[in-house]
Amino acid sequence: xxxxRLGRPLRNLRLSVTDRCNLRCSYCMPEEDYVWLPRQDVLxxxxxxTLADVFLxxxxxxxxxxGGEPLLRRDVSQLVRRLAGRxxxxxxxxxxxxxxxxxxxxxxxxxxxHRLTVSLDTLRHDRFRDLARFxxxxxxxxxxxxxxxxxxxxxxxMVVIRGVNDDELTSMLDFAREHHAELRFIEYMDVGGAxxxxxxxxxxxxxxxxxxxxxxxAVEPLGGRDAAPxxxxxxxxxxxxGIIASTTAPFCRDCDRSRLTADGLWYQCLYATTGIDxxxxxxxxxxxxxxxxxxAEAWAARADRGAEHRLQARDRAPLIPVDSLRRDxxxxxxxxxx
Ligand code: SAM
Ligand code: SF4
Ligand code: SF4
Numbered sequence: 001x002x003x004x005r006l007g008r009p010l011r012n013l014r015l016s017v018t019d020r021c022n023l024r025c026s027y028c029m030p031e032e033d034y035v036w037l038p039r040q041d042v043l044x045x046x047x048x049x050t051l052a053d054v055f056l057x058x059x060x061x062x063x064x065x066x067g068g069e070p071l072l073r074r075d076v077s078q079l080v081r082r083l084a085g086r087x088x089x090x091x092x093x094x095x096x097x098x099x100x101x102x103x104x105x106x107x108x109x110x111x112x113x114h115r116l117t118v119s120l121d122t123l124r125h126d127r128f129r130d131l132a133r134f135x136x137x138x139x140x141x142x143x144x145x146x147x148x149x150x151x152x153x154x155x156x157x158m159v160v161i162r163g164v165n166d167d168e169l170t171s172m173l174d175f176a177r178e179h180h181a182e183l184r185f186i187e188y189m190d191v192g193g194a195x196x197x198x199x200x201x202x203x204x205x206x207x208x209x210x211x212x213x214x215x216x217x218a219v220e221p222l223g224g225r226d227a228a229p230x231x232x233x234x235x236x237x238x239x240x241x242g243i244i245a246s247t248t249a250p251f252c253r254d255c256d257r258s259r260l261t262a263d264g265l266w267y268q269c270l271y272a273t274t275g276i277d278x279x280x281x282x283x284x285x286x287x288x289x290x291x292x293x294x295x296a297e298a299w300a301a302r303a304d305r306g307a308e309h310r311l312q313a314r315d316r317a318p319l320i321p322v323d324s325l326r327r328d329x330x331x332x333x334x335x336x337x338x
Pocket of ligand 3: 252270306
């Protein structure tokens with residue numbers, strides 16, 4: 001099996017299908033204006049399928065569709081259908097903000113989407129508007145209500161930010177339980193467009209656990225995490241939840257994930273500043289074998305441990321200044337798919 005310099009296999013691919021979004025979350029897209037990927041650069045479904053096959057041939061068995069907002073990509077269910085049938089693919093998932101989910105949930109499932117994660121940071125309408133700049137909480141909640149019975153084991157991802165939504169940990173746990181969904185608390189990260197990030201706004205894994213224990217009593221770690229980013233826990237009443245401690249306790253050592261942007265740039269780490277342009281190779285006529293060789297060679301040389309290196313940074317501030325983000329939108333989280 002193909003592995004990198006730290007012995008990590010290539011197993012997980014996050015596939016961004018668009019860089020556009022219908023929200024403007026303050027921790028991801030805080031600016032007024034954005035430079036979008038040129039439309040002609042965005043991979044067609046056929047091209048996406050060709051590149052997916054290259055990755056599947058090298059050991060990838062999990063693909064997660066993301067964005068920007070993946071449900072903004074026209075006919076995304078068709079892409080799901082094309083990918084779901086690929087040999088070697090064990091798990092096809094999607095992360096969405098849920099705004100457009102209600103009318104699409106059934107067709108996504110019918111097309112073969114296995115698992116779904118909805119990002120939800122607050123249950124308060126005023127707060128949602130402040131956080132995401134659009135008054136869309138009702139549509140997101142409706143999306144979750146419709147999708148929960150269709151996608152068993154639905155996950156809800158909440159980025160926890162101090163002084164913004166850290167008073168909603170228990171109400172979010174209650175909400176998730178009511179919908180038979182599993183909540184995952186995500187530490188605020190300093191990547192991409194998170195230009196407002198500061199250490200003081202991070203609510204750490206330890207803080208999250210302390211708050212939950214104070215309210216719900218002992219929390220039992222569930223183990224069995226492997227290369228998954230979330231550590232899972234159980235409360236005495238059986239409720240399970242996860243924590244993704246990307247900022248204070250990064251999991252680079254086991255990271256088997258890479259990212260393909262909507263225009264076909266391949267990044268081996270969320271924190272990497274350069275990616276490999278697979279679209280140009282593909283459009284220049286590279287064969288599947290040649291593309292496979294490019295990916296295999298690059299993965300074998302991979303030594304990235306972006307989040308772990310960031311932990312050692314002194315006087316840590318947002319990773320990328322706004323000017324650089326404008327010059328290269330590939331550095332944005334909404335382009336890389338989170
Ligand atoms: N638009 C979709 C959504 O929000 O679910 C998919 C793309 S979004 C970039 C993927 C994930 O990245 C979301 O769960 C979002 O909360 C997370 N994310 C974005 N910026 C982040 C940051 N600065 N820290 C932690 N998570 C972040
Ligand atoms: Fe929010 Fe996702 Fe859009 Fe980023 S891409 S602004 S996290 S909805
Ligand atoms: Fe993987 Fe890079 Fe994230 Fe570490 S920082 S977990 S190596 S993507």
